[in-house]
Amino acid sequence: MFTIAKARGTVAKWQDDYVDVGTLRQLIDGVSAGTVSPDEAVERLKRLPFSDVGDALVDHHRHLRQGAPEAVYGPGKTPEQCVLIVAELLAHGTGPILVTRTSHDQCLALTTAFGPAEMANGSMLWRAATPWYEGRALVISAGTADVPVVDECLLALRAHGIIGTRITDVGVAGLHRLLDRLDDIMAADVIVVVAGMEGALASVVGGLSGKPVIAVPTNVGYGSGLEGITALLAMHATCANGVTVVGIDNGYGAACAVSRILRSLQPKEKS
Secondary structure: OOOHHHHHHOOOOOOHHHHOHHHHHHHHHHHHHOOOOHHHHHHHHOOOOEEEOOOOEEEOOHHHHHOOOOEEEOOOOOHHHHHHHHHHHHHOOOOOEEEEOOOHHHHHHHHHHHOOOEEEOOEEEEOOOOOOOOOOEEEEEOOHHHHHHHHHHHHHHHHOOOOEEEEOOOOHHHHHHHHOOHHHHHHOOEEEEEEOOOOHHHHHHHHHOOOOEEEEEOOOOOHHHHHHHHHHHHHHOOOOOOOEEOOOOOHHHHHHHHHHHHHHOOOOOOO
16 A cells, blocks of 8 residues: 555666766776776766656766756656655655656655645745746736746746746737737746637747747637647647647647757857
8 A cells, every 4th residue: 555654765766777887987087097088977876766666767977968857747647656656756856856746645655754845836845946047037927817828837937947927818810919918928038828718829920030939728618628729739730830839738848849949049158
């Protein structure tokens, strides 16, 4: 039977088979002897290590490879699996921990085990990253019904150390509402547009701003909305060239795209 105490007591430790201690020793010896450069060693270490917690291989070095923390996708996992994965991440790291799309039972188990988290649309965040980006990341929704996806995106941005600004309910059915915020739109460095129905807001914003625009179609609309497919196809077919489109309701994926874009714009550290 699953218990929180049992889950806590079985947090996996890094094991020699997974870290490949022999390879690490050879790498360290190579750096010490001068046969392996520090840069080459870093490139090799980007692939190690991960930890086995049963049904999951927890990736501890994702931040080193990608500059972003690993996120835990809730659907399909048992509460016990979620607790074991989060426990491993808490025990062997200091970075943010994000679990997305949790169910009631998963949320209850995680909160019982690790205490309250920041919450948004089923996402849970512990140890939010220290903000590092000083520019403007903007998340816009066409309607109030799109706000849950906006919230998911903003929380995921916080996990990546980016504080986003939100503008909601400015869809094309009342375009004057959007034009009233035109200064904010033009001042943004990157924009996420969240829209259901026919997804037209992404084309409007993409036509106004020359900055990166990530479009998120949502499952909001009536019969011909086809559970978000109409907005998805419309965004793909936009005449505003260069708009990037993620999957339906994928606020998390949009946040990851923003993070990649903004990190790529940061000056490289000199060695």
